[in-house]
Amino acid sequence: MSRRRLAYLLKHANLRLGELTGPALEPYGIDGREFGVMWALRAPEPASQLEVAQRLGIDRTTMVAMVDALERKKLVERRPHPGDRRKNIVELTGHGRDTLDGAARAVDAAEEEFLAALPGDDARLLRELLDRLV
Amino acid sequence: MSRRRLAYLLKHANLRLGELTGPALEPYGIDGREFGVMWALRAPEPASQLEVAQRLGIDRTTMVAMVDALERKKLVERRPHPGDRRKNIVELTGHGRDTLDGAARAVDAAEEEFLAALPGDDARLLRELLDRLV
DNA sequence: TATTGTTATACTCTATAACTATA
């Protein structure tokens, strides 16, 4: 009867996951949000700053600071778009790609630990259900 | 292959839910966080400010401002704890209880709309899986 | 000494508005 609300469950699930992914990413010098940007950049097709921001659902002004930080760490690079000089192409550097490989494995492990309370099928199911909602 | 990360799914699920519950609560003059506090206060047993804060996983300093706001709206009341004068008992007022009744129905409807993409069994299952994780 | 509530303060995350340069 002491039912917890869906918003509470989603928020605290995300908080708990963050407590696992945060430390897992620390050795790579990035936080969860930066990992999210790099993850969105992993496709071989280059993307403009705005495209990445929209893919992640963050504001383009927020994106500026994120790319600034990642560029300072030599993990991504901006270069002008050949066909439209208003746009920046944002790409992972070689070092960024290497970092992402390791970081992605660390995040995989953190997610696995987060989902450890659920049997394998249920973990897969949870991801699928959320995917259908978002 | 374009897999979205679990943190992304949880965050955006919560954002989407908030976009539904926010407007649903507007007629009741409260936001989602205030609803959360009132929901935690619905049990007949009185609770101290700190107990409620811990139940919700929010800081006690944050709790002060939340209770201040709800008290200004005459939805909750503080009274001294009879046995321990350091503590405040926080309780719903009559008006607070009436408001919560309506607000809870509005939030139920918003959650239902949020979960509409899932067949009934899956909606129940999602809640259960999250409940086991948090 | 430790705990509860409070206040002042600061930090993180994010968005809005205004600007520059391109289209």
Add this chain to the structure above:
DNA sequence: TATAGTTATAGAGTATAACAATA
């Protein structure tokens, strides 16, 4: 006129530190 990126700024939401009252 509209778009991409940038900057400055402001607003949530939250936490830390210090204090008063009480245990």
